[in-house]
Amino acid sequence: MSEGELPGRPEAPGGTDFGRLEAALGEALLALGLGPQSAPGMRETPERTAKALDSFFSGLRTDPEVYLEETFPGGTGDPVVLRDIPLYSMCEHHLVPFVGRAHVGYVPDRRVLGLSEIAGVVEAYARRPQLQERLTAQVADLLFEPLGSKGSFVVIEAEQLCMTMRGAQKPGTLTVTRAARGVYAQDASLREEFTRLLGR
Ligand SMILES: [Zn+2]
Known part of the structure; x- marks a missing residue:
């Protein structure tokens, strides 16, 4: 990173x-x-x-990599997927919130991260002036090579209040961003399984 x-x-x-x-x-x-x-x-x-x-903006004082320190041996090569992590962030262009859900998956490679640590990574990056696209990529990047996983996949669905409050979009319109790394970038069936697990 x-x-x-x-x-x-x-x-x-x-x-x-x-x-x-x-x-x-x-x-x-x-x-x-x-x-x-x-x-x-x-x-x-x-x-x-x-x-x-x-x-x-408390995430400016948090190094997201601290959450990678709490790992334990394990992982069978099957994906771990966390869905519906609440997400609150601030658009860096207008300092107006964007609010939604993050869905995070990764395929462990003998090293498993605690579930609350995954939510901590999302929060550490979200509590900064952000762009949804960059936030999505940063979480996916950290959960790939720095974690030492086989791959990661992050989907964020959020309402950009700077868009909907100013009338450019209808209220409730969700922006969906995705970032795939490693095996998730290479294997469409893994991404399909992830989407199925989200119940979408
Ligand atoms: Zn904005």
Whole structure:
């Protein structure tokens, strides 16, 4: 995996600069015409929004590879598939959420990853400014060579609120992205089995 491709490597390694962020959010509200007189209910909003953003982007401080440390011997060559992992991420173009489900499969090669670790990998990549396509590829990449599996397959179905809220698409429209690595890239029958397991 190329770390250089990760979005939003923090420029301040110490984490979020809350003072700066709250001041900027206060300025943004003023630019929208929302000040203490016109919007008294929003007095605490810069502080609350700064905390929310820090939480939405907490993955910037998580190295997803830490989840690969908890593996145990096993794996018979049969795929392991986790479906319907809840997914919350933020589009890096508008800082608006995209929300949906991730389905993740891999074929172990004598090394099995805990199921909660798979969900942890998805979350570590999702809690950053993201693009759905890149998120899908990053999870698939990590669960292939760094994990030492025979292959991985990731399908993400998500509603891009920056599209549906602005009326470019009907609400509820799902964007589906897929990334296949290793045996999943080579073997269509493995991908078909994965789709069957999803009940689609
Ligand atoms: Zn967007």
